[in-house]
Amino acid sequence: MSESDxxxxxxxxxxxxxxxTLGDHAAVGRLTLDELExxxxxxxxxxxxxxxxxxxxxxxxxxGQPGTGLATAHPRKPVRWMVAIMGGSHRRGxxxxxxxxxxVAIMGGxxxxxxDAEIEGGELTLNLVAVMGGANIYIPDSVETEVGGFSLMGGxxxxxxxxxxxxxxxxxxxxxYNLMGGAxxxxxxxxxxxxxxxxxxxxxxxxxxxxxxxxE
Numbered sequence: 001m002s003e004s005d006x007x008x009x010x011x012x013x014x015x016x017x018x019x020x021t022l023g024d025h026a027a028v029g030r031l032t033l034d035e036l037e038x039x040x041x042x043x044x045x046x047x048x049x050x051x052x053x054x055x056x057x058x059x060x061x062x063x064g065q066p067g068t069g070l071a072t073a074h075p076r077k078p079v080r081w082m083v084a085i086m087g088g089s090h091r092r093g094x095x096x097x098x099x100x101x102x103x104v105a106i107m108g109g110x111x112x113x114x115x116d117a118e119i120e121g122g123e124l125t126l127n128l129v130a131v132m133g134g135a136n137i138y139i140p141d142s143v144e145t146e147v148g149g150f151s152l153m154g155g156x157x158x159x160x161x162x163x164x165x166x167x168x169x170x171x172x173x174x175x176x177y178n179l180m181g182g183a184x185x186x187x188x189x190x191x192x193x194x195x196x197x198x199x200x201x202x203x204x205x206x207x208x209x210x211x212x213x214x215x216e
Contacts, residue, residue, distance in 0.1 A: 006050030018043045018052045019168060024063030025056075026170070029118040032094060033170060034193055037140045040166060041190065076118075084108030084133065092197070094118065100125040105133030105181065113138040113197065114172065115188070125173040130154065130181030137174065138200055141187040141207070142166040146173045154178035160187030160204035161212075 019040055026036040039055045046052045078098040082089045084105045091101075092113035098120045103110045105128075112126065112135060128135050128149070139145060141161035156176055176183055189207045192200040206212045 006048060006053065008049045010046055010049055010052055014049070014052060015043050015046060018046075018055060021056055021059075021063065023122060023168065023170075025059050026118075027120055027122050028063055029096060029120055030059060030063075031118070032116045033119055033143065034115040034140055037142045037166070037169065038190070038193060040169070041142065044166075078120075082110050082112065084110050092116070096120065097124050100127060102127045103129070103135055105130045105135055107131070108133045110135040111197065112136070113200075115140060115193070115200075119170050119172075122170045123173070124170070125175065128174065128176045128178075128183055130176070130178045130183065132180045134178070134181045135183040136186065136197075136201075137183060138186045138188055138197065139172055141189055143169050144171040145185065145187070146171065147176070147185070148174070149176035149178070151176065151178035151182060153180045154182040156183045156185065158185045158187060159201075159208050160185075161189045161207040162187075 022031065022036055022039050022043065025031050043052060043055055076096040078096045079091060079101055082091055082101065082103040086107045088109045088111065090111045092111065094116045097117045103112060103126065115138060126137065141163060142165055144165040147156065155178065174185065186201060186204040188200050188204055189212055191212065192203045195203065203212065
C-alpha cells in the first residue's frame with residue numbers, strides 16, 4: 001500500500017471487511033480471543049486504510065492458507081475436559097478450544113481463563129458441573145455470552161462490564177449444573193488485557209460498580 005493510499009479515509013464497508021477477515025483467522029486458531037477483540041475494537045475505531053492494514057499485516061492473505069513451522073505441523077490438541085476433585089484445576093494461557101469444554105468440580109474449583117484461548121469456529125460451549133464446588137470464568141466483555149442450566153442450592157454470578165457485546169463477536173455458551181455450588185463469570189474490560197487473574201478480577205469489580213479507570 002502506498003503512503004498516499006494509507007492516509008485515505010475508510011468506509012464502514014472496509015471496516016466490516018477487516019472484521020470478517022480477523023474473525024476468519026481467529027476461527028482457524030491464528031488469533032486468541034483477546035487478540036481478536038483487541039484488533040476488532042481497533043478496526044471499528046480506524047479512520048484510515050493504513051490503520052486497518054496494520055491489523056492484518058502479520059496474517060496470511062487468505063484465512064485458510066497454511067502457515068509454516070512446527071506449530072502448524074503439530075497443532076495443539078484441543079482442551080476437552082477439566083476435572084477438580086477436592087482441589088483445583090486451572091486453564092489459562094494460550095490453548096485450543098474446539099466445540100465444547102466439560103469442567104467438573106467436586107468439592108473443588110476450576111479457573112477457566114478464555115482470554116488467550118484459540119476458539120475455532122467462533123463458538124464455544126462450556127459445560128460446567130459443580131457439586132459443592134464451582135468455577136471462575138474470565139471472558140472479554142465484548143464477547144457474546146449465553147448462560148443457562150440448573151442449580152440446586154447454588155447459582156451463578158456475573159461480574160464486570162455490562163456493555164453490549166460487539167456485533168459479530170464470538171459466542172460463548174455456558175451451561176451450568178450446580179448442586180450446592182456455582183460459578184462466577186467475570187466480564188473483563190479492555191484494561192484487563194495482559195493482567196493477572198487477581199488484577200483482572202479487581203478491574204471487573206470496578207467495572208461492575210462503574211468505577212473503572214480510563215484506559216492507559
